Amino acid sequence: MPERIFNFSPGPAVLPYSVLQEAAVDIVNFKGKGIGLIELSHRSKEFMAVADETEALIRELMGVPTNYKVLFLQGGASSQFFMVPMNLLQAGQKATYLNTGVWSKKAIKEAKLFGQVEVAYSSEETGFKRVPRDDEYTVAPDSEYLYFVSNNTIYGTQFPTMPNKEAMLIADMSSDILARPVDVSKFGLIFAGAQKNMGPAGVTVVIIRDDLLDRVGDKVPTMLKYKTHAEKDSMFNTPPCFSIYCVGLVMKWLKQVGGAAAMEKLNREKAALLYEMIDSTDFYRGHAEKDSRSTMNVPFNLPTKELEAKFIGEATAAGLDGLKGHRSVGGCRASIYNAFPKEGVEKLVSFMTDFAKNNG
């Protein structure tokens, strides 16, 4: 096998190498049973055990209270943009949204199809460079929930702490779930597409407080009701078996390396290396404001577009892959999720130091 590259992709993203190796064995012959993992009926005892264990590990690692369901759904986080209001917001009811990037904006658009949406804060006019402090917005008392995106992949911003408001929280944690401990009991619903911190694309994890399952109207299609999936332990129809299996492997790995608390420490260390590099020179400029900086995604610019193109080209050649920024911000972006090794961050910092010297 050629050397493994460092993969800074924003998602699907790098996974622990041990996860890939175990999946490679099971995919051909699951636990020596003479049948491949992806050939197993979802109703087989083998696969049911995989799904049960995956759920149990998520519950343990996130400290999910017993009055919450953990669901494995399809359709990506993008489907949660409409499923949340479709299930939780009736016509005439109000919900509050914080507009801190592309993904919150898309969620706001879908919510407007179902109820009254109040955007209590927006950083759109200033390039989504920050997320709000609690004292920068209010939530109307008759609001059904407060919706926010905990980490903004494109702009590299992240809520340093979760909003502390008298409102039921709903969060899109796609890009920082399990990157730090979270008090799930403050939330009505948490969702995350798996392909950043949890596994491959193809499954979305939804954690929902069980009293919310009955809010949905009867005109909603069966497959779009959280209740349908909750009642059947995500086996109402064939689930995305392979993706669930991989999430299980990533959870096992995460438990081994110390869980969300250990990850938070490591993520802070990794991010600090990069931000210190960026702040140490005028050659690089970080996109996000300092008090909103993400530990997961670090977008930055160089003095010119030409230098950015050169930087990305040379980095790729040096085995530092996926550093091109999102088209809406431009420049470069290093995504350094849980499974991204510190060694790769150190290599990038060293590369950045040399590049600035040679081109500054």
Next chain:
Amino acid sequence: MPERIFNFSPGPAVLPYSVLQEAAVDIVNFKGKGIGLIELSHRSKEFMAVADETEALIRELMGVPTNYKVLFLQGGASSQFFMVPMNLLQAGQKATYLNTGVWSKKAIKEAKLFGQVEVAYSSEETGFKRVPRDDEYTVAPDSEYLYFVSNNTIYGTQFPTMPNKEAMLIADMSSDILARPVDVSKFGLIFAGAQKNMGPAGVTVVIIRDDLLDRVGDKVPTMLKYKTHAEKDSMFNTPPCFSIYCVGLVMKWLKQVGGAAAMEKLNREKAALLYEMIDSTDFYRGHAEKDSRSTMNVPFNLPTKELEAKFIGEATAAGLDGLKGHRSVGGCRASIYNAFPKEGVEKLVSFMTDFAKNNG
């Protein structure tokens, strides 16, 4: 590796062994690039090439006309039950459904949320033992489409030929897509969950005539519009990359072994072996009526429940796995999709012969 068992599971189901072997290599190190397949960004040139090739192979193998889109969606065939009427049926408009099993019944339930549903034929009262001939039902001229399930997994029935009616056809082909040549131009829309004849669970292939994309109302959430996915070549959001990749491998295998026409011949041979065995003795009784028999799923009963349990237990011990029938029919069921080897059918027939002798 221990001997590979024969997997008669109704889905997720057996896949070509070469597909599993190739996936096992790519999952750790995709084409030697130092990055795992499931770590690749969906926007990387590597994955875009995978998706493009998979689509091209489906187009080639099914003879999809150029005025049709091929989409890779999530949510299973069950999500198509509501997406079809949500996109194609306006309030007050009429659609015709043929009720030939559990899956058509579920589709009928969802369609009623959106428009007027006419059930032109039902075999429910007689245990879903057959599908209708063209002369057994009529389609109202003002019907927007005629919806049917081409193969009924649970009851082992299959339309021997597609309905020949003055109506736009819409078919759930989840359990027999690519098992025989089909004239796609007769259809407005075809869909199939991948996990029977196309690959692993987690992706649903939708083939839709492009003039239908504009029928959808503007109150439909973005992710539920076929148009959204058609305009972005199924990359509006992160697609289920691994499942798409595997479908591509299965399509390559299918092309190598001769495509849908070769499959039809082989499927007929495999099914004939089983039906001849069943018909040769009173010990076994097939569920479906003879002119509706499926080449994909063969449900059958033994004289008593006790003998059925014994049969399944001894078969499993002999490496013939997944033969338990669906709870709504009981008894046994052999699912023998495209990738199921003829050798396994021969082994089952031989086992059935011996079992009848020893227990008859």
